[in-house]
Amino acid sequence: MSSRGPMRLGKNYPHPPSQQQQPQQQQQQPPSQFYQPTAPYPAAANNYAGDFGMPQPQIPPSYGGDFNVPQPPPAPSHNAFFSPQTAFYAPPSQQQMPSNQAMPGVEYLSNNPLFNVGLNVVEQGMKDFTGKTVNMLPNEMKKSISSIKYYFAVDQAYVFKKLCLLLFPFRPRNWSLGYSADEPVPPRVDTNAPDYYIPLMSAITYVLVAGLVLGTQDRFTPEQLGMHASSVLVWNIIEICVLCFTFYIFNVQSKLRTLDLIAYCGYKYVGMIAALSSYLLTHSLFVYRCSLLYVSLSLSYFLVKCLRLQILPDTGGSQPYGSNGNKRRIYLLLLVVILQPFFIWYLTRHLIVD
């Protein structure tokens, strides 16, 4: 199927417009079959903008303020439609903008709207062929991708504030999460919301800083980078498994989701980087131990304040488990808080040479 001729997608995806799709595709196929032998080669293989002269964009594009070069509408580069303000948490089932993918080559699978179109075409085809409904990409996977996108809806101000908070949480402030219509608000808006950007970036930075420390000690080989990355991944998995198992054993019902827990357990890498950098700058064991102590204290304080509202029961809420649940919840919180300094110490001690 050539990329000539855009496919117009309706607002409500996936299935209702798919029946509209197929007549359109069939209409557009006969001309292309006859066209190709006449044209020795397509005109200007890179000039896809010229092929879309006919259809007008459904929504006029709105431009953000960050551009150096003004572009004439419709934008020929990537998509004819975009709204910069929608860098927000939006489930893909509600919002499928038509995309004129002007770039050849492999498209990132799960987030390309055309991929969903292809999936639905295949599903429809399989249904017609075999008479059974086939679900190519399970709906759970689409939902989980959109729920992970929530954690990446961050901006620079949020990241800066959160980093300051991780290193100095001792100021009195409001630690409660914001909600809108029973859904947690994205991190862009609420500084207390967990995110995945900081843990991911700090974990990778930890691997690089470890490489740097090894390099100053003449112990660096590129395999060390891979080994540190694997150890980060494996210890994270072990920690999350232990915590989820403990939640299950203690039978604690809380608002804390597993995805949130992964985010909170990822904040320790910021402290690790701070401790390693202080060692790198001063090469003194005393400074390293002091910074380790301070980082552990501040991270514990931060986690207690954040998780207290989510794991421990509200004072006014009804608790089906009574006062026994409170003790278990406190122990669970203590477990989470004690694991973090332990991991900080364990993952940095082999880099410190006396």
Add this chain to the structure above:
Amino acid sequence: MSWTSGDFYNQQYIGPTSYELQEQYTNGNFMPSSFQFNSQQFYSPNEYLSPTVSSTLDEIENIEPPLLDELGINFEHTYKKTKSVLNPFATSDTSILDDVDLAGPLVFCLAFAFSLLLLGKIHFGYVYGIVTLGTVGMSALLNLMASPDKPCSCIYTTSVLGYCLLPMVILSFASFVFHFNGFFGMIIAIIFILWSSISASKLFATSLAMIGQQLLVAYPCALFYGVFALLTMF
């Protein structure tokens, strides 16, 4: 059957139109234009040869595109992109990024790996692995962070990150001449990393319309190029 393709397809087309080709083939034996089963017309080798023999040199060339077009290498675009990488603070024409080509990035990666050879390190496999992992991770991150109606393909990310590798290539060639060890060397490396990541993040932020996230895109790029700096220095 008809050869009339609509105006829609003929807008940008430069070569011979369907009418000219139809004329060319009606005297011969190329079937689709008419259903006249004249034995004279149906495969007579002389007449089969005549259209190609009598056609001009232009039409022979029109059948096959030039080699560089086929490979997708456009030297002028490559030069412009390289210039825009070398000077990240100058406003550039972002429409040149529309054609994603991997030839420039391939040359830069090979040049980087060769410069490591000068330092006595045979790290071709590590360079390849880091480029692969880094571009896959970067495109995943960009797709998760950007708005859903502006998806970003792996090839595009590879192209941008590969072009912005040029300062690291300069760093590694320079580290063969001067020895970057110690504190001063680290400062120089940090400057080059910042140079690469500023130009890469500028390209990403303008093309993906990420407002207020340019520093957030610059940091993963800095991590990516930091690995190359580590390979160079240690």
